[in-house]
Amino acid sequence: DQQVKQNSPSLSVQEGRISILNCDYTNSMFDYFLWYKKYPAEGPTFLISISSIKDKNEDGRFTVFLNKSAKHLSLHIVPSQPGDSAVYFCAASVYGGSNYKLTFGKGTLLTVNP
């Protein structure tokens, strides 16, 4: 049972336009959400996160929106740049005492065309 779903395996956008990557989750216990970016032959790197007590977090060109009632989050990149081309993973965590679990979606390959 996949608890974190990224239903779009790939997305292609034009440089300068907005990229919107979507993520859905099923476990209502998740209380913290993260986006990671991964270039080929490298490990995933942390991009931006949001706590369940917020509905928006912004960092430069990157904004994450959280809709708890819909169990949905999205990552907006504005404006998109060719260097943003990578695989983006959505992840969700539950923090309970010493037991910490971070569950990933399967990723969305973003291609930003010059």
Added chain:
Amino acid sequence: DAGVIQSPRHEVTEMGQEVTLRCKPISGHNSLFWYRQTMMRGLELLIYFNNNVPIDDSGMPEDRFSAKMPNASFSTLKIQPSEPRDSAVYFCASKPTGNTIYFGEGSWLTVV
């Protein structure tokens, strides 16, 4: 600052051989994770340690897989005997207090 360091970066081995992957977490981080990435399953958590103690190994696929963390600066993931379906990228990651984990660059394993 040095990130999570993994070795080897690439390993090609024959079916039936033992494979040992190594990881040095970021200094001061108290949690360590082993993930496996495949096309079919994406990023799967295999096992995680907190203060060198295994907390959750429910993702370890079979008894052929084992992981150890003898001290705060070193962990191994061992596969014995290896099989072609173990071919994947294995990531080690570490985490300080908080929610963000930091990944190494991965060990690319091919079992032929």
